[in-house]
Amino acid sequence: MDKxxxxxxxxxxxxxxxxxxxxxxxxxxxxxxxGHPQLATDTSRVRRWIDTGESPREPVPTVLAALFTERxxxxxxxxxxxxxxxxxxGRKQSVSADGLPWxxxxxxxxxxxxxxxxxxxxxxxxxxxxxxxxxGSALSSAMYDWLHTDPALAAxxxxxxxxxxxxxxxxxxxxxxxxxxxxxxxxxRSVEVFRAWDASRGGxxxxxxxxxxxxxxxxxxAYQHPxxxxxxxxxxxxxxxxxxxxxxxxxxxEPTAQKYFVIAAHAAREGGDRPxxxxxxxxxxxxMVHLGRPDDxxxxxxxxxxxxxxxxxxxxxxxLCTIEAWAQASMGHGxxxxxxxxxxxxxxxxxxxxxxxxxxxxxxxxxxxxxxQALAYRTLAEYEPLAARTAQQHAKQALExxxxxxxxxxxxxxxxxxxxxxxADDPEQADRYARLALLTIRQNSSLRTWDRLRxxxxxxxxxxxxxxxxxxxxxxxxxxxSGPQRRGPVI
Numbered sequence: 001m002d003k004x005x006x007x008x009x010x011x012x013x014x015x016x017x018x019x020x021x022x023x024x025x026x027x028x029x030x031x032x033x034x035g036h037p038q039l040a041t042d043t044s045r046v047r048r049w050i051d052t053g054e055s056p057r058e059p060v061p062t063v064l065a066a067l068f069t070e071r072x073x074x075x076x077x078x079x080x081x082x083x084x085x086x087x088x089x090g091r092k093q094s095v096s097a098d099g100l101p102w103x104x105x106x107x108x109x110x111x112x113x114x115x116x117x118x119x120x121x122x123x124x125x126x127x128x129x130x131x132x133x134x135x136g137s138a139l140s141s142a143m144y145d146w147l148h149t150d151p152a153l154a155a156x157x158x159x160x161x162x163x164x165x166x167x168x169x170x171x172x173x174x175x176x177x178x179x180x181x182x183x184x185x186x187x188x189r190s191v192e193v194f195r196a197w198d199a200s201r202g203g204x205x206x207x208x209x210x211x212x213x214x215x216x217x218x219x220x221x222a223y224q225h226p227x228x229x230x231x232x233x234x235x236x237x238x239x240x241x242x243x244x245x246x247x248x249x250x251x252x253x254e255p256t257a258q259k260y261f262v263i264a265a266h267a268a269r270e271g272g273d274r275p276x277x278x279x280x281x282x283x284x285x286x287x288m289v290h291l292g293r294p295d296d297x298x299x300x301x302x303x304x305x306x307x308x309x310x311x312x313x314x315x316x317x318x319x320l321c322t323i324e325a326w327a328q329a330s331m332g333h334g335x336x337x338x339x340x341x342x343x344x345x346x347x348x349x350x351x352x353x354x355x356x357x358x359x360x361x362x363x364x365x366x367x368x369x370x371x372x373q374a375l376a377y378r379t380l381a382e383y384e385p386l387a388a389r390t391a392q393q394h395a396k397q398a399l400e401x402x403x404x405x406x407x408x409x410x411x412x413x414x415x416x417x418x419x420x421x422x423x424a425d426d427p428e429q430a431d432r433y434a435r436l437a438l439l440t441i442r443q444n445s446s447l448r449t450w451d452r453l454r455x456x457x458x459x460x461x462x463x464x465x466x467x468x469x470x471x472x473x474x475x476x477x478x479x480x481x482s483g484p485q486r487r488g489p490v491i
Contacts, residue, residue, distance in 0.1 A: 203247025235273025
């Protein structure tokens with residue numbers, strides 16, 4: 001037994017408002033409901049968990065994770081409670097205080113546990129918004145060595161006597177079964193359907209379905225499939241985890257989104273797809289910029305770019321550059337932003353299209369390149385107003401090039417264009433583009449579009465004496481959803 005207090009458990013316990021005796025009674029009740037009526041926990045045992053770092057045996061950690069998840073209204077995993085898991089391998093691997101990175105054989109279990117808890121919150125109508133985002137520097141430091149090593153695939157992963165024997169990875173697990181190529185093809189097609197829906201209508205409407213699908217894939221990964229199938233399953237898991245993270249970010253579940261992005265990076269690496277792992281981390285960087293933490297975003301982008309590997313296609317590298325440029329613009333670093341965007345343009349131009357892009361990069365086309373440039377220049381215009389003219393040019397090109405079904409991106413383009421017009425002292429054109437954004441924004445479940453609209457609304461204040469702008473401000477005030485807003489600037 002360790003002699004040091006479990007500070008992670010102590011901190012979460014303090015947030016619940018429970019007494020130690022109350023927690024003991026809740027553990028016994030919850031354990032019985034989960035099929036363990038023989039469990040008998042008392043106050044002294046709870047005290048030892050907190051004060052002396054004693055680690056209880058299963059099913060107690062799983063029971064505690066479920067109780068804390070429900071009480072705090074956000075996903076709480078066994079690792080969050082400060083309880084380590086027994087590893088099935090003798091290989092040593094450093095793990096940070098935040099549990100990153102976890103060993104290869106834990107990825108499927110972490111994935112399944114986290115999604116199971118997330119689904120539980122969905123079922124009970126709770127909101128997962130009570131945790132803090134990990135700093136970009138902390139994530140980068142924890143994951144650097146791990147991402148730059150060769151992935152641990154079936155060749156060196158732990159095996160069992162029965163190749164189709166699954167561990168009990170987590171609470172609320174469905175009955176998984178081994179799958180074949182046809183089932184994996186169906187899963188891959190479902191990812192495309194979810195991705196298209198997200199691009200059109202935002203992440204709120206399909207998030208639960210994506211999380212549920214990811215939970216099932218986690219169960220499938222507990223089996224020892226042939227290497228070629230296992231790689232494809234890891235690819236499906238990575239794609240679904242990115243979608244779950246992006247949809248969570250879209251509806252304001254920021255710590256949940258960050259966890260999914262990290263899970264996606266793990267899954268991609270386990271499947272041997274380092275470029276996919278880098279793209280997953282770039283999503284976490286975009287999240288940081290959106291929340292007003294560009295320094296954290298730059299830390300994550302360094303890891304995403306260096307960890308993607310030499311096999312990364314030019315178009316993917318161009319996309320990574322646009323995110324770095326947005327972070328630089330958010331800090332007012334105009335020269336650095338322009339250099340980075342120039343590099344993105346050069347990389348995009350060198351992509352001859354002779355190698356088909358992976359499915360997860362097919363959304364980043366020329367329209368997206370201009371859309372990100374518009375966003376970067378519009379952001380820089382807060383520091384350099386002349387940049388607003390360039391932002392308008394790129395936003396107009398993006399709108400001309402957008403394919404059908406990219407409704408959310410169109411809204412972002414119109415908001416960038418309207419904002420740039422306000423900064424460039426052209427309220428008449430700004431009013432026109434703002435109204436085009438309002439036409440469809442109500443049909444979209446993306447809170448990020450409303451965040452950007454609020455920032456545009458801020459720019460209308462200097463023109464509030466104009467009759468048309470007065471009317472626009474009133475329409476925006478009526479349209480904006482009520483409720484708490486995100487913390488930090490959103491540009």
